Amino acid sequence: MEKLFDITLKNRNILHHIITNTPKSKLVKIPEGFNNNLWWNIAHVVVTQQLLVYKMSNLPMKMEDTLINKFKKGTKPDGTATDSDIETITNLLLTTVSSLKEDYSKGIFKEFNSYTTSANVTLNTVEDAIAFNVFHEGLHLGTIKALQKVLE
Numbered sequence: 602m603e604k605l606f607d608i609t610l611k612n613r614n615i616l617h618h619i620i621t622n623t624p625k626s627k628l629v630k631i632p633e634g635f636n637n638n639l640w641w642n643i644a645h646v647v648v649t650q651q652l653l654v655y656k657m658s659n660l661p662m663k664m665e666d667t668l669i670n671k672f673k674k675g676t677k678p679d680g681t682a683t684d685s686d687i688e689t690i691t692n693l694l695l696t697t698v699s700s701l702k703e704d705y706s707k708g709i710f711k712e713f714n715s716y717t718t719s720a721n722v723t724l725n726t727v728e729d730a731i732a733f734n735v736f737h738e739g740l741h742l743g744t745i746k747a748l749q750k751v752l753e
Contacts, residue, residue, distance in 0.1 A: 602728065606698065606702045606705075606731075608735050609731075609738065612739065615742065616643050616745070617695060620640075620687065620694070625687070629680050629681060629682050630752060631680055632748065632751040635747075635748060637677065637744070639745055639752075640678060640687070641676075644668065645672045646738045647664070647672075647693050647694060648664070648668060648669050648672040648673055649674065651664055651697065653716075653724070654727060657716055657730055658710045660704075663693070663697055664689070668686065668690070701731070713730070718733060720733075720736075
């Protein structure tokens with residue numbers, strides 16, 4: 602599990618660099634040919650980790666429901682972002698990884714509701730969810746890199 606936490610943290614550091622070094626106007630821009638933006642993709646990975654790992658384990662998530670509802674699967678960006686939301690997500694990018702690592706080592710994940718993802722991968726344990734989350738974040742990093750290239 603340690604390697605999965607390490608990979609997630611490395612990915613989140615990349616996302617943290619992007620969100621803190623990209624002007625807000627570029628974060629929220631939806632380029633032609635895309636249906637989302639840098640901001641939505643970054644916020645979405647934070648939200649998805651919370652849903653896959655904590656919600657599916659019947660545990661409280663470490664973020665507000667308003668953000669979850671704005672960035673969960675099936676949502677679309679509206680081309681806007683509040684400074685407060687950007688600050689919150691920027692902070693959660695790294696803290697949710699350290700919290701997960703700590704919570705996992707404490708053994709708080711006692712239950713898990715099986716879930717089949719849109720990639721047709723069935724998650725039966727919290728370990729499955731953490732592993733799938735690495736894959737999911739990698740997909741979105743690829744989209745983010747494509748968006749960055751178009752926005753240059």
